[in-house]
Amino acid sequence: MSEANGNTGRVPVEKTYKLFVKGEFIRSESGRSLPVPDAVTGGVTNVARASRKDVRDAVIATKAGHHSWAGKTAYLRGQVLYRLAEVMEGRRGELVEARKGAGASAANAAREVDASIDRVIHYAGWPDKISLLVSSLNPVAGPHYNVSHPEPTGVVAVVAPDGDAPALLGLVSTVLPVIVSGNGALVLAPESDPRTAVVWSECLATSDLPGGVVNMLTGLRSELVSQVARHMEVQALDVWKSTTVDDALAKEAAVLGADNVKRVKVRDGRGKTFDQWASDDAQGLHCIEPFLELKTVWHPVGL
Amino acid sequence: MATRKQTSTRVTRQARAEQRNGKHRPTSRTGTGAQEAALVVPTGGTRGPRGYRPPKSPPIEAIALEERAASIAKRSIKKASKVEGLKLAIAMMDLTTLEGKDTPGKVVSMCRKAARPSERLDLPSCAAVCVYPNLVAVAKRALEGTTVKVASVATAFPSGQSPLAVKLIDVRRAVDFGADEIDMVIDRGAFLRGDYGKVFDEIAQTKEACGAAHLKVILETGELGTYDAIRLASDLAIEAGGDFIKTSTGKVQPAATLPVTLLMLEAIRDHVDAGGRNIGMKPAGGVRTAKQALQYLCIVKETLGDEWLDPDLFRFGASALLNDVLMQLEKERTGSYAGEDYFSKD
Numbered sequence: 068m069s070e071a072n073g074n075t076g077r078v079p080v081e082k083t084y085k086l087f088v089k090g091e092f093i094r095s096e097s098g099r100s101l102p103v104p105d106a107v108t109g110g111v112t113n114v115a116r117a118s119r120k121d122v123r124d125a126v127i128a129t130k131a132g133h134h135s136w137a138g139k140t141a142y143l144r145g146q147v148l149y150r151l152a153e154v155m156e157g158r159r160g161e162l163v164e165a166r167k168g169a170g171a172s173a174a175n176a177a178r179e180v181d182a183s184i185d186r187v188i189h190y191a192g193w194p195d196k197i198s199l200l201v202s203s204l205n206p207v208a209g210p211h212y213n214v215s216h217p218e219p220t221g222v223v224a225v226v227a228p229d230g231d232a233p234a235l236l237g238l239v240s241t242v243l244p245v246i247v248s249g250n251g252a253l254v255l256a257p258e259s260d261p262r263t264a265v266v267w268s269e270c271l272a273t274s275d276l277p278g279g280v281v282n283m284l285t286g287l288r289s290e291l292v293s294q295v296a297r298h299m300e301v302q303a304l305d306v307w308k309s310t311t312v313d314d315a316l317a318k319e320a321a322v323l324g325a326d327n328v329k330r331v332k333v334r335d336g337r338g339k340t341f342d343q344w345a346s347d348d349a350q351g352l353h354c355i356e357p358f359l360e361l362k363t364v365w366h367p368v369g370l
Numbered sequence: 371m372a373t374r375k376q377t378s379t380r381v382t383r384q385a386r387a388e389q390r391n392g393k394h395r396p397t398s399r400t401g402t403g404a405q406e407a408a409l410v411v412p413t414g415g416t417r418g419p420r421g422y423r424p425p426k427s428p429p430i431e432a433i434a435l436e437e438r439a440a441s442i443a444k445r446s447i448k449k450a451s452k453v454e455g456l457k458l459a460i461a462m463m464d465l466t467t468l469e470g471k472d473t474p475g476k477v478v479s480m481c482r483k484a485a486r487p488s489e490r491l492d493l494p495s496c497a498a499v500c501v502y503p504n505l506v507a508v509a510k511r512a513l514e515g516t517t518v519k520v521a522s523v524a525t526a527f528p529s530g531q532s533p534l535a536v537k538l539i540d541v542r543r544a545v546d547f548g549a550d551e552i553d554m555v556i557d558r559g560a561f562l563r564g565d566y567g568k569v570f571d572e573i574a575q576t577k578e579a580c581g582a583a584h585l586k587v588i589l590e591t592g593e594l595g596t597y598d599a600i601r602l603a604s605d606l607a608i609e610a611g612g613d614f615i616k617t618s619t620g621k622v623q624p625a626a627t628l629p630v631t632l633l634m635l636e637a638i639r640d641h642v643d644a645g646g647r648n649i650g651m652k653p654a655g656g657v658r659t660a661k662q663a664l665q666y667l668c669i670v671k672e673t674l675g676d677e678w679l680d681p682d683l684f685r686f687g688a689s690a691l692l693n694d695v696l697m698q699l700e701k702e703r704t705g706s707y708a709g710e711d712y713f714s715k716d
Contacts, residue, residue, distance in 0.1 A: 300710070
């Protein structure tokens, strides 16, 4: 590719891989970066290495994003997520290239991107159906209606699947069920493939999703997980064990999260095959429910 | 005498024209002779029968001022010194509520917070609460037995567009209700049309009406237009007897900024250097974060020294600032970033 460019005398424009916070692509406040090997060119790309301050800024952005997103109608949220699938379809080639850069074969990369887009379409149908399935009219011994209905938990930190897990499908499978109900997501991108996370963030940025609903931080999990877990504004923690989040780190996150009464969900993504990630069992209401809060209302009968 | 008068009229006209054109310089540089230069008065001379000569304020170099303020704002204050700085900021805070919807209930809960900002941390009380005159008695009762003072805005706050007699009654009533401090507004309309005599008289008479209460003079810098005008207003307020000069009402944007505060502190410094009494400073409005508060403290220390790092000579007019400071102190105590849902809102 560089030779072809050399022939025309044109200097190619390289992408700067930045953090995605508040709907903007920003460098790390610390100015630090991380080298990531590129399997296609054999070279190295630098991505931003988020700092504690970046986490803090991203939490504030996620909170604002959650408020604006949860205030939209469920119908509109569904429309916006469908638009995300449209944008991903348009950037399909770029997503495939990004996955190849992290070592995926052309066939596997294409299969993964297709499965990811289909999964977004799946979740685009969910927003206006969640409350139909989770709400209930509860039997009570008295002249009252007792109604429970789901609300989003708030700011949810997602420590996305890493290592062997398919990076894009892993992100889509963990972030979409969080935001579908109106939560904001602060995502720690997979260390094995931060570039795909950034390219996917570009899809999010151009899909009518309000700024701050999803914030993507690339960097070292060992530095960031505990910061996210101890932050009081984060209401829930979705941790996927992987090559970069071992049992000890997952436990540390769970303990820190429990100390300030977060909802903590720790799951093991290690050894999960692509087919398992892509199967119908890996999507649906059971993925959405952990990040809902039930609100129960009492109302007198006959008024 | 005839020549004098003529010259003075000409200067006034020219300065008014400058004002219309958005130029607002304290000293006219177009004078030709020495005699004329001596007659040139800042920003358009005087109007009305008083014949008041406003103070001669030095011209302000805007870019240098902003750069200096920005450079002081870059000081790194961490760990123990940050905690000390934030505690000092709390002790300097005038916890403020100035809304049409203020109720006794809200003022009482704010007073409790001012007296004891946090139940978890060992912190000083705020310096004062700042309320409308009607709520002074409520605040006074709520703060009995504490060190927290009650400040009241007065003089037809926030616009100041009422007859002087009304403003003075406003002040006397607030003092009668028990206010320890009065935050007055200057008549910006009079200032901008060059009627400095009126501005001076109103401050002086308000000071008299205050009696033993301390007087803070709000310049509403966001409405004065230029740094030169702000400097002139500061000098004028100091000369007229204000104990404190204060940037803003909080009702106009921009409110307090670092350059404006620096420039007002310099006015105080020059006054003190010339043998005058110690004047206090109060930035108000727009100071929302703990980080900003520390920047202001740096500016005070580097302009006026340690003597001014004292609630008697420096105050923050703020409402949202306290919670951010508490969140930062909680962060220093626990190591975890705090959430705003864990602190009372009012």
